Amino acid sequence: MTRRLFSLQSLLLALCLIMLVLIGYKGIEISAKISSFKEAERLYAEKDLVGAETWYLKTRDNRSILYHEDEIAARLEELAPITKMKQQLDFYDSEGAEAVAEGQFDRLLEIYAELSQFRNTYYTGDGPYSEYYREISQAIGVSEHFASYFAQFKNQFYAEMNSNLTNQNYDDESFKWNLLEIPEIFYGDQDKQMNELMAAYEDYDLKKFDALAANGLYDRLLTDAEAILSAYSKNDLKAPWVASKVEELMEALLRQELEADNYSSFARHAKQYNAFAAKVNPKSSLVTYVEGQIAKLMKQAKSLSRDGAYQEAIDLYTSLNPYQDTAEAVSQVRLAWMAAEPVLLLPQLEGDKQYTHVTGGTKSYNAQIYVAAADGDNRVYFGKMNDQGNIQVLTNTDLISGNSIQSLSIDPVLSTRQNPVIKVTAESLNRNALYALFEVSESSIELILWVEADGLETNSDGSLLVDNPYGSAGEGQVSIYERIDSYYQFTGVKKFIRDVTADQVAQYPNDTIRLLCTVTQPGFLETLAYADDTDIVLKGNFDFSEGDAVITGTFLQYTDIIVQGEWITVPVIQVETYEPK
Numbered sequence: 001m002t003r004r005l006f007s008l009q010s011l012l013l014a015l016c017l018i019m020l021v022l023i024g025y026k027g028i029e030i031s032a033k034i035s036s037f038k039e040a041e042r043l044y045a046e047k048d049l050v051g052a053e054t055w056y057l058k059t060r061d062n063r064s065i066l067y068h069e070d071e072i073a074a075r076l077e078e079l080a081p082i083t084k085m086k087q088q089l090d091f092y093d094s095e096g097a098e099a100v101a102e103g104q105f106d107r108l109l110e111i112y113a114e115l116s117q118f119r120n121t122y123y124t125g126d127g128p129y130s131e132y133y134r135e136i137s138q139a140i141g142v143s144e145h146f147a148s149y150f151a152q153f154k155n156q157f158y159a160e161m162n163s164n165l166t167n168q169n170y171d172d173e174s175f176k177w178n179l180l181e182i183p184e185i186f187y188g189d190q191d192k193q194m195n196e197l198m199a200a201y202e203d204y205d206l207k208k209f210d211a212l213a214a215n216g217l218y219d220r221l222l223t224d225a226e227a228i229l230s231a232y233s234k235n236d237l238k239a240p241w242v243a244s245k246v247e248e249l250m251e252a253l254l255r256q257e258l259e260a261d262n263y264s265s266f267a268r269h270a271k272q273y274n275a276f277a278a279k280v281n282p283k284s285s286l287v288t289y290v291e292g293q294i295a296k297l298m299k300q301a302k303s304l305s306r307d308g309a310y311q312e313a314i315d316l317y318t319s320l321n322p323y324q325d326t327a328e329a330v331s332q333v334r335l336a337w338m339a340a341e342p343v344l345l346l347p348q349l350e351g352d353k354q355y356t357h358v359t360g361g362t363k364s365y366n367a368q369i370y371v372a373a374a375d376g377d378n379r380v381y382f383g384k385m386n387d388q389g390n391i392q393v394l395t396n397t398d399l400i401s402g403n404s405i406q407s408l409s410i411d412p413v414l415s416t417r418q419n420p421v422i423k424v425t426a427e428s429l430n431r432n433a434l435y436a437l438f439e440v441s442e443s444s445i446e447l448i449l450w451v452e453a454d455g456l457e458t459n460s461d462g463s464l465l466v467d468n469p470y471g472s473a474g475e476g477q478v479s480i481y482e483r484i485d486s487y488y489q490f491t492g493v494k495k496f497i498r499d500v501t502a503d504q505v506a507q508y509p510n511d512t513i514r515l516l517c518t519v520t521q522p523g524f525l526e527t528l529a530y531a532d533d534t535d536i537v538l539k540g541n542f543d544f545s546e547g548d549a550v551i552t553g554t555f556l557q558y559t560d561i562i563v564q565g566e567w568i569t570v571p572v573i574q575v576e577t578y579e580p581k
Contacts, residue, residue: 089115090140093141093146096145100149100153112183146186147186150182154179154186157178158175160175161176161204164204180235198239202239205242206245209225218272229242243280247273257269267321267323270290274287294323297320298320301313308340310334310337311337313333317333318330335368342358342359342361345370345385346393349375353376354376355375355381356375356408357373357374359371360372365384365415365419366417370420372410372422374405374408380398382395394440394444404426404427406425406433410422411423411437413462419440420440422438428470432455434451435449435451435453448488453468462482463480463481463482465480466480466481466490480493502530502531502533505573506571508555513554514550514551516548520546521546522544522545526538526539528561529544534571535561535563535570536572539556539573540578548581549578549579552577553574553575553576554574556573556574557571558570558571
């Protein structure tokens with residue numbers, strides 16, 4: 001019972017103590033509210049509105065007692081712009097710190113833009129709250145904080161710039177434009193900003209270009225330089241060092257390539273630089289130098305071709321093709337080469353085998369270039385290239401039986417404008433030579449004569465004189481071969497014409513004779529002539545005219561005629577040909 005009574009008393013005592021504490025705390029809060037209100041009123045009376053607003057807020061937030069609540073509310077409504085300035089500046093300051101902490105540069109720019117707009121709203125020279133804005137901003141430290149925020153990013157961007165140079169990795173250069181985005185006030189002013197940034201940009205670009213050139217990355221050098229200039233232009237910046245540095249590096253490269261006779265690389269890099277200069281440096285002296293060197297090399301290639309160094313000319317023209325189209329020039333050199341060495345039209349033989357008895361020419365037989373030749377196996381070839389540069393090669397194997405070819409030519413008399421005729425002389429076991437003629441058509445080479453003989457001549461009418469043809473009816477004589485359909489055949493024996501004087505006519509009654517005479521009077525079918533002081537009678541189907549003539553024919557007989565009143569005996573010649581002089 002006693003213990004219970006003691007516990008109840010202890011509880012009541014504790015409750016009393018708590019109530020005393022609460023009453024004491026309440027009294028303190030009441031006193032504080034009264035004091036803060038008085039302080040607020042004092043500051044308000046002294047026109048320290050920023051301080052007054054702070055104390056009015058403290059007074060309002062003290063709920064220990066209702067004390068001048070309406071008056072406090074009225075004062076805070078009046079000082080609402082100051083309250084808003086404090087709250088907004090606190091917000092911008094904390095948001096800026098958060099953007100820096102998270103590395104969000106774009107967000108910091110947005111916040112600063114909002115801050116600037118807010119400042120322009122309240123911080124005006126004649127505005128009612130301009131002096132209070134300055135006071136609040138200084139109290140919070142907004143300017144110093146934002147200067148620190150941008151300084152941190154600025155240091156970061158310069159570090160990225162140096163990292164690119166150290167690692168020679170230039171894929172990301174956004175730091176350039178980020179540095180430009182930092183408001184000029186944080187550089188001091190616009191002039192200081194431009195001086196600092198342009199010096200940094202130039203130093204970076206020059207070191208970068210040197211590194212690219214040192215690593216042989218000239219394609220990257222040119223493309224990056226053009227891109228950089230475009231980026232500078234978009235930001236209204238001029239960077240004259242870019243064009244001059246690129247020109248310096250490219251000139252050193254081009255001169256080095258010329259000295260090393262590396263014409264292909266020279267042409268490619270020259271073309272690339274000219275394209276670059278056309279956009280960014282049209283008056284570049286290097287362009288003039290390049291054009292002069294290209295002209296010299298083109299002239300050199302032409303000279304090589306003229307001197308017969310065709311492969312060297314082709315190689316040089318081909319090397320220059322990256323700069324300008326040299327396909328036509330190469331085609332002309334190949335044409336000249338093939339004209340000089342038409343065997344090039346034919347396919348290359350295996351191993352060290354070569355064509356023999358090569359002959360050819362240009363602009364005949366529907367070809368720009370043509371060639372006839374034989375190989376070691378006695379195959380006969382004919383190749384030609386047309387105006388479109390297409391090459392056709394035909395072959396014939398009729399001679400591969402073993403007769404070794406001694407000569408090969410194109411017969412100008414037997415050939416036509418469309419179809420050449422190839423004359424081949426080969427070894428023969430029975431006569432001086434084997435003679436073969438081949439006619440070339442559009443799709444084949446056809447044998448049109450095969451004869452072993454001691455000689456062969458072509459007549460102007462297309463017939464052949466074959467001396468002592470083996471196995472022919474004309475064997476032992478000079479035979480005449482004429483083309484019948486698609487092949488030459490024996491058609492007769494050539495008559496032997498003997499040159500004689502008038503007193504020898506009767507000595508060769510069975511021979512064809514040839515005689516120079518003078519016709520003394522015109523006549524048809526028959527006339528009188530003389531030669532070597534001898535009178536003769538000419539008979540033949542001719543209209544003889546007075547004067548000198550060459551006749552061929554045969555002796556018929558002697559006849560008696562009256563000359564100047566006297567009978568004389570004279571020879572009579574049957575005339576086969578009559579050629580007046």
